Amino acid sequence: MQRILRIVLLLLYFSAAAFAQKPDWVKEYGKSISYPEQLYLTGFGMHKVTGGIDRATSLRKATESARGNLIQSVRVSLQSTSGMIVEERNQRISSYFSSATQATSSMEIQGLELKTFYDDDEEMSYALAYVSRAHLASLYKEKESKLRKSIRQSLDAGKTDEEQGLKTKALDEYLACYPLFRQLEEAQAILLAVRTGTVKAIAELEGDMAKDEVDESAIREAVRRLVQRPMVSAEDLAWYLAYCLKEQLNLKEATLLVTPFTYRDTKMGSPFSRFFKQVLESRVAEVARWTPVQQDLKSRSLEIVGDTIRSPQADYILRGTYWERENGIKFISTFQRVSDGKMIGSAEAVIDTSILEKTPLSLKPQNFAAALSDQKQFGKDEALPSGLSLEVWTNKGTDDLVFSKGERMQAYVRVNMPCYIRFIYHLADGKRALLVDNHYIDQSKVNRVYPIPEEFECDEPFGAEFLQAFARTEEFEPVHTQEVEGYKILQEDLERFLASQRGMKKVKRDTLQAETRLVMTTVGE
Incomplete structure (x- = not known):
């Protein structure tokens, strides 16, 4: 009897140990053999329990981070795809990315599933968001079809109302088409991100766009006719x-x-x-x-x-x-x-x-050609988000940033784990200033808003500029700089600098790195 009891206890022990074992997607920060990249889109999030955050809140924030991480991966894919090859083949396709890459916070991806894990020893919540590419493609093909149908119905209803002299009702129907077009653009952009193989994906999108029964120009003309x-x-x-x-x-x-x-x-x-x-x-x-x-x-x-x-x-x-x-x-x-x-x-x-x-x-902007060249360089071989979350914004937010001469810019950062940060400011005249280097954010500042110590005043030269931020769980290797007017200016060209940042050999197997950029434009008085 005692022998049987010991066997049962051993079985329970090993079952509990197996149950508590970390899944591979936790160990590999979102990578899993069960969800290969060719077949799935994935996003990873983690959040530690601290003094002001309990386990339930930590888990919620980890799942939010996982969803956001997956959506950010889609954005990176879209921005990369909508570069030179899109611009050269079809300018109309390029405009389809406007809603998806500009108003990215409105992007919601349907069909996401979640897995969660809580590590009692680390007091850390983990979450994995995932969706099958095939399933997502099916969902958005259906959504695409429904949106086209809705646009056609609104246009037809508007025409009927207009013919009957009901101009106010007709205008309402026509105007209702614009948000539907934005949703259609986003759906088609997501379909492009889901498909593998850039050239083939763009060809498929061109085929989808050829099916559009209603051109936006017809809606614009109808609205202008009624607004007069x-x-x-x-x-x-x-x-x-x-x-x-x-x-x-x-x-x-x-x-x-x-x-x-x-x-x-x-x-x-x-x-x-x-x-x-x-x-x-x-x-x-x-x-x-x-x-x-x-x-x-x-x-x-x-x-x-x-x-x-x-x-x-x-x-x-x-x-x-x-x-x-x-x-x-x-x-x-x-x-x-x-x-x-x-x-x-x-x-x-x-x-x-x-x-x-x-x-x-x-x-x-005054330096448009040079800034566009830099932007394309940024998009090459850009790393997809990992388990390290890096958020950066300014006192004017994150998007549509225009600073006038004399205005001050304050930058803020937030990360989800202890790490080192490096900030590079790409000026309108082509200089690249190392603003912050190997600044360590310790556990006490994790998941908190941390203001970068210096403020910056807008001054000449004016044009498009970029604030580029890197975070890494290990220290960054030194970069060659020269002091010019109080700033440390990079001596490497942009291509070599990016290669050294993104292609560096990891010090440890579990070293994590994240990167983000803000685009801002400075103008004179």
């Missing part, structure tokens, strides 16, 4: 966008952050961006009776949802992009709810190029 407001200035354009959003959303009151529109999918602003932001704020207040606010994010208790920073100043964000086309300049605006990051409205317009030439403000 000529656009002969930037002020008229701002009025038109504000009016379309007001009619579409029917919001009685709203506190609204208007951000500078950026050029194409580059996230770069311009002198025109700053000017148009001011004009659009004025028209939003006049036409929609919404209250524009200015946002200065200096709180140490900020919460980031996707790329949207929750802040008490604004309930909504109005942002957009503009694209040079043969028939004029196309403006795409999106209206985003801050509380959950969802895109709830959109409007667009095409204005003759000669009208904006009257301003006369450049649509691109």
Whole structure:
């Protein structure tokens, strides 16, 4: 009897030990033989229990991080794919990435599943988000089909109402198409990210786009026909966008952050961006009776949802992009709810190029060609997110950043584990300054907002600039610099520097590294 009891106890012991054993995706920080990269999209998150965070909260934050990590992987894939090959083959495809890569916080990927694990010894929660590429492709093909059907139904209903003289109802139906187009763009972008093989994937997307029964130009023409407001200035354009959003959303009151529109999918602003932001704020207040606010994010208790920073100043964000086309300049605006990051409205317009030439403000930053070259270099061999989470933002947020001469920029960072950080600032004149090097963030600062000690004042040279941040669980190797006017300037060219950062031999098998960038544009007075 005692022998049987000992056997039972041993079996229970080994069963418990097997049950408590770490899964391979925990040991390998999101990598698992059960979810190979060719067949699955995955995201990994981890969060430690600390004094102010209990186990349940830690687990929730780990799962949020895993979802965000997976979505960030999709963004990196999209940004890489929508580079030179897309631009050369089909400019229309490039615009399809605007919503997916610009308003990334609105991106939600359906069909995600989760696995979790809690390590009692480490007091650490782990989460793995995963989805089969085949399953995701099936979901989004179905969504794509439903969105096309909805667009067609709204267009047909609008035509019927217009023929019957019901102009207000017709306008509502036409305007309802714009958010559907943004969702369609995002669905097709996700399909592109899911497919393997860039050239084949782009060819498939071109085939999908050929199936579109309704062109956006038909919607734009119908809306302009009903609004009957000529656009002969930037002020008229701002009025038109504000009016379309007001009619579409029917919001009685709203506190609204208007951000500078950026050029194409580059996230770069311009002198025109700053000017148009001011004009659009004025028209939003006049036409929609919404209250524009200015946002200065200096709180140490900020919460980031996707790329949207929750802040008490604004309930909504109005942002957009503009694209040079043969028939004029196309403006795409999106209206985003801050509380959950969802895109709830959109409007667009095409204005003759000669009208904006009257301003006369450049649509691109002064150093556009050089900055675009750098941006393409950044996208080459960019590492996908690992278990180390790195968030960086400024006192103006993370996107659509335009700083005027004399304005100050403060950067903040947050990580999910002790690590070293390195900040490189790529200036408009081509110099690359080492701002922070091997600064250690210890356990007491993990998952907390940490302000970078120095503030920076906007001054010449003006143009598109990049704040590049690296985090690593081991110290960084030294880089060759030379002191110029109080700054340590890198002596390597960008290609060699990136290769040394991304291709460095790991000191230990479990060394983790993360990278992120902010694009900002500096302009004169």
